[in-house]
Amino acid sequence: MTPNLKPKAATLYIVIAFAIVYVVWGSTYFFIRMAVEGFPPMLMGAVRYILAGLLLLGWCALRKQPIWNFRDVINSGVGGILMLFIANGIVIWVEQVLPSAMVAIMVSANPVWLVVLDKANWRVNLRNPATLLGLITGFAGVLLLFGQELGQQTAHVTAGYFQGIILLALAPVAWAAGSLWSKGKTSNSPVSVNTAWQMIIAGLAFLPMSALNNEFAAFDAQAVPLRSWLAILYLILFGSIAAFSSYVWLLKVRSATQVGTHSYVNPVIAVLLGVFFAGEHIGFWHIAGLVVILFSVLLINLDKYLKRSLQGSPGRSPFNWMRRRSRTTTCVE
Template sequence: MPASKHTHAPALLVILAFATVYIVWGSTYFFIQKAVHTLPPFLMGAIRFITAGMILFGWCALKKERLFNPQHIKTAAITGILLLFIGNGAVIWVEQFMPSAMVAIMVSSAPVWFVLLDRPKWSENLKSTSTLSGLLAGFAGVILLFWNEISSSLHSGNQQQKLSGLLLLVIASAAWSGGSLYSKYRSEGGSSTVSTSWQMIAAGLAFLPCSIFSGELTHTRWESVSTESWLSLLYLILMGSIAAYTAYVWLLQVRPATQVSTYAYVNPVIAVLLGVLFANEKVSWVQIAGLVIILGSVLMINLAKYRNSRN
């Protein structure tokens, strides 16, 4: 896998892209749970990604970008399957029976997978004390952030089902990181927006057979789907997929992968802050400690990457 050179990008665009990924994806755990409350998970995934992909595809067509490059389509399809079908699909599936706090914790292991799977950067990342310390501290901070939910969750419900869900999330996190790195190193030339649209279309089409074989299409009663689920799905299409995922794919091309992966630590922070602001949720001192540790870990990782870029 050849190393990828970072494309120069305006600092303001990079900041806006990070802000979009951090804030929007921090809210998607909540909206996924709302969407799958009355929409079957595979069907929801198919509708979400095919719709978002086609909207983005139409936008690229209006801009007269090159849409049909076989090699680029192949790379995008593999990336979409790994990230959106396996990675995001597992999250959609387990949020039917697992609390979003537990899902957020498992998803936050992605930065560790980025380091382990990013072979071209092993010599840089594995020798960087700041990067490794930041990764470990960030994961510890996420655990502290959801410590109360972890304790209550482990003593309630179907433990076998939860263990299966945790294993699925580990696989999903590895697939997401591997797919992100594949996209970073194999996406040579072409529009990142076109690539993103093909990724979402490929993932959406992959969800369809699962929906058909599981009986979702034949057993879904469309009149029973709540307005809340439809509105949540709309938010996931417009903000979670078109805005945030497009920003994420672009960031992978212009910034180091470990730096981009810090979204997995910041998203739970955003989720907690949204709960405090809009749902009157209370924050404990343990959670505050977790927030401080997470933000410190992100700072450590970013400072390490900044120093490396200056050398």
């Protein structure tokens, strides 16, 4: 069970954290588009993560939490560089040359790479038919969701199109590696402190990239529209502080594969927001994709649901015959 939490309280916190990661990160597509109307992409990443990290670190200091431990800062920095700077930075950059549908499809490979790189749990994940089927089903659902738009947009190929594809293929690998790094490192600091340092260090890494891209010279703060400032505020408070903090905490109390299901659910939220707030059209294949994606999340979590419902009745899970002698080390104790 989650340390120092009663069972019902722990379950409630986990449900809330998943809801935040699913919904808020699904909405960031919409708000990032608003933000880049006034901010250059690399500068936007720097502003978003530095401010979010400083605000969270300040909050931790007010709560008298220890905010400096050299080893923990270094470990947090590695995770932040991999997840926020490399993975998210690639996504921001390639959206200048690739259609958003292609970006969404390739980023949805995060859960697959979480399984591939999670060597410590290969015996569990690769022998769990529900998990494997869920991963494949979720990716198929994303293809259904964006397949029609992808076919229409790939006809317009720009000069950097193929270079963008190569770069984007690295983003899910970096995100999965950073997630597993963060999960595997023991820490003497609170999760919120480690999260703050991840964002600060990643934000600082965006600054030289912004300078190399000559974004400082072209940026005029007075010319930034109000909607872009409000979008940055949303990304800082909700997309970074609330959602990323929830994600890092979930990595400590749930398996990386289970937490990685956000990569399948976020596109669902993005489509729904587009329909209800941007007047976008949703057709049959969109609905089919949404259903398939939600079903994949159920499959990935199915074994844990069965374990909970059949607690005290060992051997009754239909998947136990595949791995009776194995035991997951990523469940909450």
